[in-house]
Amino acid sequence: MTETNSAVPPSQPKPGLSNFFIATPELGPLVLLVVMLVVFTAINPAFLSLNNISNALTFTVELGLMALAMTLLMTSGEFDLSVGSVFGFTPVVMWTLFNAWGVPLFPAFIVAIAVALFIGLASGLFVTRLGIPSFLVTLGMLLVVRGTALWLTSGFPQRTWDAGEQWLAEVLVGDFYIGGMRIYMSLIWFILAAAILHYLLTKTRFGNWIQATGGNPGAARNRGVPTKRVKVALFMLSSAMAGLAGIISSIRVSAANPNSGTSYELEVIAMVVIGGTVLTGGRGTIIGTVLGVLILRLMRNGIVLIGVPGLAYNIFIGAIILGMMALHAGLDRRHNEGV
Amino acid sequence: MTDSDTPLIEMRNIEKSYGPVHALRGVNLTIRKGEIVGLLGDNGAGKSTLIKVLSGAVPYTSGKIFVNGKELTLRSTNDAINSGIETIYQDSALVPQLSIARNLFLGRELRTGPRFMDRMDQTRMNSVAADLLRRVGISKNIPPTTPIGSLSGGERQAVAIARAMYFDSELIILDEPTNNLGVAETQGVLQFVREARDTGHSCIFIAHNIHHVFQVVDRMVVMLHGKIVADDLSPKTSSIMDVENVIMGKNQAA
Numbered sequence: 001m002t003e004t005n006s007a008v009p010p011s012q013p014k015p016g017l018s019n020f021f022i023a024t025p026e027l028g029p030l031v032l033l034v035v036m037l038v039v040f041t042a043i044n045p046a047f048l049s050l051n052n053i054s055n056a057l058t059f060t061v062e063l064g065l066m067a068l069a070m071t072l073l074m075t076s077g078e079f080d081l082s083v084g085s086v087f088g089f090t091p092v093v094m095w096t097l098f099n100a101w102g103v104p105l106f107p108a109f110i111v112a113i114a115v116a117l118f119i120g121l122a123s124g125l126f127v128t129r130l131g132i133p134s135f136l137v138t139l140g141m142l143l144v145v146r147g148t149a150l151w152l153t154s155g156f157p158q159r160t161w162d163a164g165e166q167w168l169a170e171v172l173v174g175d176f177y178i179g180g181m182r183i184y185m186s187l188i189w190f191i192l193a194a195a196i197l198h199y200l201l202t203k204t205r206f207g208n209w210i211q212a213t214g215g216n217p218g219a220a221r222n223r224g225v226p227t228k229r230v231k232v233a234l235f236m237l238s239s240a241m242a243g244l245a246g247i248i249s250s251i252r253v254s255a256a257n258p259n260s261g262t263s264y265e266l267e268v269i270a271m272v273v274i275g276g277t278v279l280t281g282g283r284g285t286i287i288g289t290v291l292g293v294l295i296l297r298l299m300r301n302g303i304v305l306i307g308v309p310g311l312a313y314n315i316f317i318g319a320i321i322l323g324m325m326a327l328h329a330g331l332d333r334r335h336n337e338g339v
Numbered sequence: 340m341t342d343s344d345t346p347l348i349e350m351r352n353i354e355k356s357y358g359p360v361h362a363l364r365g366v367n368l369t370i371r372k373g374e375i376v377g378l379l380g381d382n383g384a385g386k387s388t389l390i391k392v393l394s395g396a397v398p399y400t401s402g403k404i405f406v407n408g409k410e411l412t413l414r415s416t417n418d419a420i421n422s423g424i425e426t427i428y429q430d431s432a433l434v435p436q437l438s439i440a441r442n443l444f445l446g447r448e449l450r451t452g453p454r455f456m457d458r459m460d461q462t463r464m465n466s467v468a469a470d471l472l473r474r475v476g477i478s479k480n481i482p483p484t485t486p487i488g489s490l491s492g493g494e495r496q497a498v499a500i501a502r503a504m505y506f507d508s509e510l511i512i513l514d515e516p517t518n519n520l521g522v523a524e525t526q527g528v529l530q531f532v533r534e535a536r537d538t539g540h541s542c543i544f545i546a547h548n549i550h551h552v553f554q555v556v557d558r559m560v561v562m563l564h565g566k567i568v569a570d571d572l573s574p575k576t577s578s579i580m581d582v583e584n585v586i587m588g589k590n591q592a593a
Contacts, residue, residue, distance in 0.1 A: 211436060216434040219434050222394075224420060
């Protein structure tokens with residue numbers, strides 16, 4: 001259709017609500033979040049209480065750290081199913097070193113994060129050097145890592161620490177109060193990570209490379225963008241963040257369970273896609289992911305408060321994913337027909 | 340066009356094998372400054388292999404390449420870009436999700452602030468892009484922040500060619516630039532190629548549509564079975580029929 005009368009007409013993006021929605025992928029999740037807040041609070045005002053919000057945010061942060069890194073990885077066109085396993089395995093490494101080998105906590109922390117980085121490196125090399133789809137590579141990695149965690153611990157949770165305060169634990173999950181609201185340090189880390197990764201994705205050269213790598217790898221390569229190294233770096237980031245999240249979680253609950261984090265990978269990917277990042281790469285948004293993280297968390301929290309059985313949680317999450325994807329697909333179709 | 344200076348590109352006795360497949364057999368090709376050379380040949384004749392060698396995308400088995408009289412080893416696409424050779428592939432030139440400005444500077448982003456911050460100078464990138472769009476006549480009122488995905492095929496080619504001109508590439512290789520374009524858009528792109536030549540750039544123009552090639556090139560080179568079988572066909576003295584016969588290997592006279 002455009003071929004015949006394409007003499008000059010430059011396809012100026014048309015104004016209008018649907019285009020605004022497409023240009024701003026965060027808008028859909030933002031509207032959903034506001035609606036949820038209003039509905040839940042109307043049914044049960046306790047939903048907006050400081051205590052409840054503080055509780056809801058604590059656990060959110062751990063999945064949220066993984067979702068932030070996964071956003072960049074998915075923007076580059078790959079994803080990582082092994083984050084849940086790394087979440088369980090990394091603290092097992094750290095506490096085993098600390099308890100059984102007598103390694104001080106900080107060196108044990110460094111070693112554990114290095115192990116997580118290595119897992120990401122391995123996944124990244126399998127994907128980029130051998131050309132195996134990330135679905136298969138990280139599915140294999142999920143099993144290898146989880147299996148190693150179970151085998152190392154014989155399936156038993158590891159104690160965290162015997163006695164005494166550890167400064168590292170304070171830095172990672174210590175808490176303080178702001179006007180009666182209990183804030184965990186992990187929330188600060190989450191906000192910091194979101195700010196840094198948002199800057200990285202939208203303002204830096206590397207961010208431009210991430211988007212180009214996911215959007216059109218051939219074009220990126222032809223312009224000299226090291227697409228393979230970009231992907232490997234993001235696999236390592238994703239893995240390290242999963243390890244950090246696992247360690248934070250282990251300190252908070254005072255146990256490193258080799259089974260913890262099971263099926264987190266799917267919840268993390270759900271958070272990212274609900275926020276508007278595209279599974280096939282090229283377009284991603286950290287702000288959207290933060291919204292996606294809050295939506296999933298507040299949904300879990302809210303439906304319990306308004307009296308829906310917690311077991312029904314997955315029904316709502318599944319419906320949100322389907323609804324959001326339908327919204328984006330519908331907008332894209334309208335957009336493409338319009339041009 | 341006849342220039343007795345050092346040629347821009349000289350490929351001497353280039354050989355390339357993919358395992359048992361002998362894709363290039365002793366290719367000699369010279370590109371002079373400021374000329375548009377049409378590269379023709381049937382599917383599998385070796386055109387794309389030759390282009391990939393020249394753009395650094397695949398290594399060659401043996402032979403020598405001179406750029407401005409200096410021998411070069413092209414090991415990567417970056418080597419080629421740095422020696423002034425820019426290749427525009429039809430499907431992999433631009434990233435649809437990124438803006439015009441970000442595509443223009445992809446891999447060569449302008450930076451501002453301290454190095455470790457890795458911050459792009461988006462203001463300057465946008466203003467350079469806007470200026471360039473205006474100069475090459477595709478600006479109308481397309482802002483440089485428009486994503487490539489919402490441009491037409493012809494506009495995308497124009498952006499890709501403008502990018503090569505901006506970075507002062509001495510040789511612009513166009514791989515099927517008029518494929519899938521409408522009549523008016525094709526003319527626009529051909530006009531763009533002429534402008535590139537008039538501002539001192541050399542071009543290698545690859546197209547299956549010989550009519551398009553005839554409209555724009557100074558000279559035609561024909562490949563057959565990995566060899567160059569004719570390298571000085573002129574659109575002024577040869578007919579389309581002659582050239583087609585050479586492409587199909589029917590006769591060598593032209």
